[in-house]
C-alpha cells in the first residue's frame with residue numbers, strides 16, 4: 001500500500017480561469033435562478049440589490065477568501081485541512097460536518113436537477129404548448145413529481161452524469177467540463193434575457209424587479225440577503241477549501257475569489273432579467289420562487305411567447321447545467337475526503353458517494369406526492385426534501401461558515417491566516433482589513449442568522 005495521508009502528488013488546476021470557472025460553476029446554481037430574483041422583487045428591488053452587494057463584498061467574499069486560503073495552504077480536503085492547520089484538536093469535526101453536508105445537499109439537489117432534465121424533454125417535445133394557466137401546469141407538475149419511477153430514474157441519470165464528470169479528475173474532469181459549461185450557461189442566460197426584454201410590456205417586470213423601495217427594507221431583509229449569499233456562494237461546507245487545495249501555491253486568492261463572487265452575482269441578476277419581464281409581459285400571474293416558479297409559473301407562459309417552445313427548452317437546459325456544475329463540487333468534497341484520508345481511488349470514491357447520495361435522495365424524490373407520508377411529515381409539517389434543505393442547505397451551511405470564521409480569525413493564528421489567504425496577492429494591503437472582517441463582522445453577522453434560523457425552527461415546532 002502506498003502512503004495515503006494526503007502526501008501523494010496532488011492534482012492542480014491547469015489555469016486560473018479553470019479554477020474561477022469551476023468555483024463559479026459551484027456557486028451558480030438553482031439558488032441564483034429561482035430564488036435570488038424573487039427575493040429582489042419582494043424585498044425592495046434595487047434597494048435589496050444594494051444590500052446584497054454590500055453583504056457579498058463585506059461578508060461573502062472574506063469568508064470565501066478564508067476558505068480558499070485554508071485549502072491552498074494545507075492542500076487538503078476539509079477534514080484534512082482542519083487537521084493539518086490545528087493537529088490533535090476538535091476542529092476536524094467542522095471538516096467532517098462539511099463532508100456530510102456535501103453528501104446531504106447532493107442527495108436532494110440531484111432530485112431537483114432530475115426534474116429539470118425531465119422538463120427539458122417536455123419543453124422540447126411541446127408538452128406545454130396547449131397549457132394556458134398555472135392551474136393546468138400545476139396539475140402537470142403534480143403528476144410528474146408524483147410518479148415515483150420517473151423521478152427516481154431521472155435522479156439516477158443526473159447522479160450518474162455528475163459521477164462521470166468527477167471521475168475524470170480535477171483537470172480532465174471538473175475543469176474541462178466547467179470550461180465548456182459555464183460559457184454555455186452565460187450564453188443561454190443572455191439569450192433568455194434578450195428574449196424577455198424585447199417582449200412588449202417588459203418594463204412592468206423590470207419595475208417589479210428593480211424599482212428601489214427602501215420602505216420594504218427591514219432587519220429581516222438583511223437576514224434574507226445574508227442567508228441567500230451563503231447558499232449562493234457555496235460557502236460554509238468546504239467546497240472552496242477543496243477547490244482551493246488544487247490551486248498552485250502562488251495563485252492570487254483575492255483576485256480569483258473576487259471573480260467568483262462577481263460571476264455569481266451577475267448570473268443571479270441576469271436570471272431576474274430573464275424571468276420577470278417575460279412573466280409580466282404575458283401574464284397576470286403572481287410571481288413566486290423555487291420549484292413553483294420554474295416548473296409551474298414559467299411553463300404556463302412559454303406558449304404565449306414567440307418561439308416559446310425553444311426558449312422554454314433553453315431555460316430547462318440552463319437549469320440542468322447550473323445544477324450540474326454545483327453538484328460536481330458537492331461530490332468532489334466527499335471524494336477528496338475519501339481519497340486523501342481513506343486511501344480510496346478516485347473512481348471508487350465517486351461511485352460510493354454517488355450511490356450513497358442517490359439512496360439518501362430516494363425519500364426526497366418521493367416527498368412531492370409519490371408518498372403521502374414523506375410529502376407531509378408529521379409534527380414538522382413539511383416534506384422530506386424541504387426538511388433536508390432546512391437541515392443541510394440552511395442550518396449546516398450557516399454553522400459551518402461560523403466555525404470557519406472562528407477558526408481562521410481566532411484559532412489558526414494571524415500569521416498563518418495571512419500567509420494562507422493573502423500571500424501572493426497583488427493587494428497585500430487588504431490583509432489587515434480582511435482579518436478584521438473575518439474576526440469581527442463575519443462571525444457576528446453569521447451568528448445572528450444562525451439564531452434566527454433556530455428561532456424559526458422552534459417557532460414552527
Ligand code: PHE
Pocket residue numbers: 026027028029030031032105231232233234235237239326327329330
Ligand atoms: N451555490 C449553489 C446554488 O446557488 C448551491 C450550493 C451550496 C452548492 C453549497 C454547493 C455548496 O444553487
